[in-house]
Amino acid sequence: MAKWGMVIDLDKCTGCQACTTACSMENNTLPGETWQDVLFYNAGEYPSGQMKWLPRPCMQCENPSCVHVCPTRATYKDPDAGGIVFVDWNKCIGCKYCMIACPYGVRFYADEKPLIEPDIRDVFPGENAQLWSPPYQSPDEDWRRGIGIQPKGVVSKCTFCYHKVKNAPEGIADLDEDNPDVKEYVPACVRTCAPKARYFGDLDNPESHVNQLIGDKHGVRLKDHTGNKPQVYYLGAGAGVPAFTPADRENDA
Amino acid sequence: MTTQLHKNALQGPLGWGLLVVAMAVLLVSLGYALSQIITNGHTSFNTSSALPWGQPIATYVFFALGSSGLGLIASLPLVFGFKQYYPIAKRCVFLAFALLISGMIVLALELGHVFRMLWVIPLNLQVQSAMFWMGAFYALDLLFLLWKFSKLQGGHWDSKTAKQVGIASFIGVLLASGNLALIFGMMSMRPFWFDPLMPVYFYVTGITTAVAILVLLTYLAYGFSRERMPAALIALSTGSLPKLFAACLGMTLLFITARAITGLYSNNPEINVVWADYLFKSGVYIAALLIGLLLPFIVLLSKLRNKMSIQILAAFLVMIAMFVERLYFVVGGQVVPLFKGTWIPDLISYIPSATEWSLTFIGFALCFVIYLLGEKFLNLGDMPNKMLDHTTARKPIETTA
Numbered sequence: 001m002a003k004w005g006m007v008i009d010l011d012k013c014t015g016c017q018a019c020t021t022a023c024s025m026e027n028n029t030l031p032g033e034t035w036q037d038v039l040f041y042n043a044g045e046y047p048s049g050q051m052k053w054l055p056r057p058c059m060q061c062e063n064p065s066c067v068h069v070c071p072t073r074a075t076y077k078d079p080d081a082g083g084i085v086f087v088d089w090n091k092c093i094g095c096k097y098c099m100i101a102c103p104y105g106v107r108f109y110a111d112e113k114p115l116i117e118p119d120i121r122d123v124f125p126g127e128n129a130q131l132w133s134p135p136y137q138s139p140d141e142d143w144r145r146g147i148g149i150q151p152k153g154v155v156s157k158c159t160f161c162y163h164k165v166k167n168a169p170e171g172i173a174d175l176d177e178d179n180p181d182v183k184e185y186v187p188a189c190v191r192t193c194a195p196k197a198r199y200f201g202d203l204d205n206p207e208s209h210v211n212q213l214i215g216d217k218h219g220v221r222l223k224d225h226t227g228n229k230p231q232v233y234y235l236g237a238g239a240g241v242p243a244f245t246p247a248d249r250e251n252d253a
Numbered sequence: 254m255t256t257q258l259h260k261n262a263l264q265g266p267l268g269w270g271l272l273v274v275a276m277a278v279l280l281v282s283l284g285y286a287l288s289q290i291i292t293n294g295h296t297s298f299n300t301s302s303a304l305p306w307g308q309p310i311a312t313y314v315f316f317a318l319g320s321s322g323l324g325l326i327a328s329l330p331l332v333f334g335f336k337q338y339y340p341i342a343k344r345c346v347f348l349a350f351a352l353l354i355s356g357m358i359v360l361a362l363e364l365g366h367v368f369r370m371l372w373v374i375p376l377n378l379q380v381q382s383a384m385f386w387m388g389a390f391y392a393l394d395l396l397f398l399l400w401k402f403s404k405l406q407g408g409h410w411d412s413k414t415a416k417q418v419g420i421a422s423f424i425g426v427l428l429a430s431g432n433l434a435l436i437f438g439m440m441s442m443r444p445f446w447f448d449p450l451m452p453v454y455f456y457v458t459g460i461t462t463a464v465a466i467l468v469l470l471t472y473l474a475y476g477f478s479r480e481r482m483p484a485a486l487i488a489l490s491t492g493s494l495p496k497l498f499a500a501c502l503g504m505t506l507l508f509i510t511a512r513a514i515t516g517l518y519s520n521n522p523e524i525n526v527v528w529a530d531y532l533f534k535s536g537v538y539i540a541a542l543l544i545g546l547l548l549p550f551i552v553l554l555s556k557l558r559n560k561m562s563i564q565i566l567a568a569f570l571v572m573i574a575m576f577v578e579r580l581y582f583v584v585g586g587q588v589v590p591l592f593k594g595t596w597i598p599d600l601i602s603y604i605p606s607a608t609e610w611s612l613t614f615i616g617f618a619l620c621f622v623i624y625l626l627g628e629k630f631l632n633l634g635d636m637p638n639k640m641l642d643h644t645t646a647r648k649p650i651e652t653t654a
Contacts, residue, residue, distance in 0.1 A: 032302070039594030056592065065442065071384040072370070073377040091373045094295075094365015096305035097384050103442035105592040108302045111295040111365065119296075152294050153365025223592075226442055244522045244589050246530055247598045 002172075004082035004160055004231065005203035006190070007210045007219060008055050011236030012197035015040065015053035019189035019198070023057075026161060026188035028137055028149050032115030033108045035158035036189045043242040052238045055198070057189060058106040058158035059222070059230030060085050066098035066107065075155075078145075082202075083231060084160050087146035092154035099155060103226045107157045110150060126152070138163070160200075161187035173208035174201035203231060260483075262476030263628035272625045279618035286362060286611040295365070297608035303597060304587045308605035309363035309612045311580040314433065315462065316356030316616055317391065318455055318579075321430035322463025323349035324398065324422060325456065326497075331401070331410075331419035337493055339640050340486040341467060343405045344474070344633040348466065348624060349426075350398045353391065355620035359612050383435040390429035397422035410637045430455050437586065444523045445516070446586040454508050461501040462575040468498065468568035472561060474628050479561055485640045491559040498564070499553035502571065506546055509578075523589045531581075531588050531600055538581050545574020 015038050023029065023036035041052040060077075064085050067075050074091035075098050078084055087098075099107040110131055114121070121132040130149040140163035141148030147163050150156045168175055168185040176199070177183045177191040190198040201210035210233075213219060219233035222241065262268070289297040300307040327345035330338040361367040370388075379385050401422050404415040431452035437443075438451025448454070471490070475481040482490070516528040532538045549567035557563045590597035605613075627633050 037596075039592065039596065041594050054594070068381045069384065071379055071382040071388065072373040073379045074373070091369070091377065092365065093367070093370045093373065095384065096365075097382070097436070099302065099305045100443060100587070101440060103591070105303070105590075109295070109300075109305055109365070110302075112301050113296050113299070241592070244526065246526060246600060 001080055001204075002082045002168075002202035003204040004060070004084060004165060005201060005210050006057065006060075006160070006187075006232045007199040007201075007213045007235060008232065009197045009199075009213075009217075009235040010054065010238040012195045013038075013053065013055055013193075014195050014197075015055075016194065018192045018194055019055055022188040022192035023158070026138060027147075027159075028134055029108075029156070030110050030115075030120060030132065033110045033156065035106070035108070035156070039241075041242050052242070054222075054234075054238065054241065055189075056104065056106065057160070057232060058085065059104050059228065059232045060158075060160060062229035062231060063227060065101040065103065065226070065228055069097045069101040071095065071097065081145070081162055082160070082165065084162055084165075085157070086144075086159060086162070087155050087157055089143040089146055089150055089154045094153040094155065096155065103223050103228060104230075107155050109155055111152050161189075164188070165200075171205075172202070173205040174199070174210060176200075176209070260481050261474055261628060261632075261634055262478075262481065263474050263625060267476065268625055268629050272622065272629075275618050275621040275625060278614060279622055282611040282614035282618060286608055286615060289608040289611070290362065293608075297606060299604060299606040299609065301601075303590055303593060304584070304601045304603050306583055306587060307603060308580055308583075308609045309359055311576075311583040312613045312616045313356045313360040313363070314583060315576050315579040316352045316359065316620065317433055318430055318459035319462040319466055319575075320349045320352035320356065320459075321394075321426045321433075321456070322459035322461065323352065323467065324394065324426035325460055326463055326467065327401075328419060328423040328426070331415070332423050335493075336640075337485070337489050339410070339636045340483060340489050340634070341471060341494070342410075343402070343635050344471060345463075345467060346398055346402045346405060347627045347631065347633050348470065349463075350395070350402065351620050351623035351627065352466070353395055353398070354623060355616045357391070357395075358619060359616040362612050362615070383432050383439060387429060387432040387436060390425060390432055394422070394425040394429045397425045405635070406631065427456070430459055437582075440586070442591075443586045444519075444521055445527045445589075446582075448512070454512075457501060457504045457508060458575065458578070461498075461505045461571060464494070464498045464501055465568040465571035465575065468494070468564050469572060470624060472565055474634060477561070477565065483634070483636070483640075485636060486634070490561070490564070495553055495558040495564055498567070498571075499550060499558060502546060502550040502553065506550060509542065509546075526589055526600070527585045531585055535581065537577055541574040541577035541581075545570045545577065 017038050020034060020036050020038055027035060029035055036057045039054045039056050043050045043052055060083060064077055067077050067085060072091045072093055074088045076086060078086055096109055124132050124134045127133045129151045131152050145159060145162060146156055147159055164185050168182060175182050175186045177186045187200055190200045199210050199213060201208040213235060214233045217235045219235055220239050221230045221233055298307060323345045327342050329335040330342045374388060397418060401418050404418055409415040434452040434455035437446035438448045441447045479487055513528055516524045519525050549570050552563055553567055584603050588600045590601055
């Protein structure tokens with residue numbers, strides 16, 4: 001079975017947020033429930049101040065701390081599904097411990113105050129136990145893997161678009177949106193990326209393009225010191241995340 | 254007119270009055286909380302995906318650790334043979350039960366799917382999770398507390414079984430509160446909490462909370478009058494109990510100081526900024542430290558510690574301060590935005606919502622209701638016969654009003 005991995009080239013990424021939008025549309029996420037986001041950072045100061053940005057999906061860690069802490073095994077890593085970390089919405093009790101334990105802040109408890117008004121959940125009230133029921137919905141729903149629109153009281157997260165990826169031919173090394181044979185199986189954020197900054201493939205396949213990129217272009221994993229070992233790698237300059245500095249203390253740095 | 258004045262004030266009209274008030278607070282807050290949770294779900298909370306644990310979790314931690322502290326104090330006479338603590342043993346065990354139930358109810362109202370928990374936790378046995386063990390050990394703790402209480406209720410203070418149940422309960426308490434500590438202390442990605450000594454910190458602060466609650470409610474039980482109290486209880490309340498109170502307060506302050514110094518010294522903003530820009534920028538937190546912990550500690554170091562009014566005031570201040578400490582501890586671990594970039598440019602602000610406050614009120618009111626019922630019907634001031642002061646303890650006092 002493949003071990004699905006993503007490579008994001010920061011030298012190519014323009015921070016356009018098309019990936020964020022595509023993810024939101026593909027997975028019917030709520031405003032603020034950004035399974036995929038582009039984080040912007042101000043770093044340094046004049047004359048060497050920088051603006052950095054960093055696309056951030058779930059890292060689908062090899063050693064995921066969120067899985068270890070979940071008291072119900074609702075969060076699990078599925079080696080038979082490419083090592084993707086899922087949330088089983090039939091088992092999640094909404095304790096939110098996984099959100100505490102995830103170093104990357106990529107888990108969401110959508111049953112919270114709306115990010116923007118009007119609350120879209122009031123505009124499209126939930127039916128059939130869904131938290132909300134928009135008129136367009138992705139036809140794929142698999143609560144055991146946290147795919148579809150979640151019910152109330154559970155945690156949600158990026159699934160590497162497993163509802164698409166699962167249909168990929170067995171043994172394929174890369175899911176490249178430029179390959180017409182597999183483009184339908186490519187995660188939404190990868191497929192929509194205009195500057196082609198994202199690559200998706202099998203980290204266990206020595207022939208895969210993602211492995212070549214990681215090896216040749218010095219791929220790094222974010223917050224590697226946590227030991228979580230993400231299956232998402234970053235290329236190029238800018239993968240260093242600036243330490244948190246409160247807004248009123250930026251000039252003290 | 255002649256009225257009967259009970260030794261235990263809560264067995265008389267005062268008890269009924271307080272019970273009515275506590276029941277009213279409980280029903281109003283429960284009604285409000287349930288209506289909000291059912292109609293608006295967790296949107297009625299001010300927690301968010303960026304700061305998922307708020308005041309309800311802090312309330313649970315306050316009650317669970319208070320319960321553990323009471324369990325540990327009860328083990329002084331029941332396990333370790335410190336016989337001077339017998340007069341408060343039964344009240345401690347019952348209060349530990351009341352606090353734990355109240356904490357669990359608050360936690361249940363905070364969870365997304367509380368009833369699902371009843372089958373998914375036992376059926377999935379995720380032994381890697383500290384939360385799993387916390388649940389398992391607190392469930393055992395509850396069982397042992399009830400068992401131990403039934404022994405005391407039956408007058409078995411020193412029997413072999415009572416001793417064995419007491420030891421099991423003591424170990425259960427250590428494991429339960431220790432695992433609650435590890436839920437926070439093992440989170441290396443939340444450096445403010447990450448601390449291998451967190452269980453010791455929770456034991457110490459749990460006992461501090463417990464002594465405060467115990468002192469307050471014991472005096473209440475006797476109508477804030479030492480004349481009503483049995484001699485053995487007076488001896489304890491003017492002897493080792495206030496000293497234990499002072500010692501626990503001192504250790505609590507020592508722990509907080511050590512954590513604050515290492516935190517402020519650290520360059521890591523996820524610890525440093527929490528102390529410098531969140532905890533020490535909050536008037537409430539500083540007041541809790543200075544007025545709620547330091548002042549009572551200083552007063553209790555002097556001979557004044559044996560005065561009832563001083564003990565009551567100290568207990569009240571410490572109880573409030575420990576609640577504040579729990580709140581700032583739980584929230585403090587999350588205020589630095591985790592991997593959010595400049596979307597969240599500053600510390601995450603969090604003020605508990607009305608629904609979250611109502612959960613806290615539910616906890617306090619429920620705990621008080623259970624306690625009052627215990628005082629009324631279960632003779633919580635009981636102790637081994639040889640310690641009872643027969644001249645004043647059992648008979649109602651005749652007085653004229």
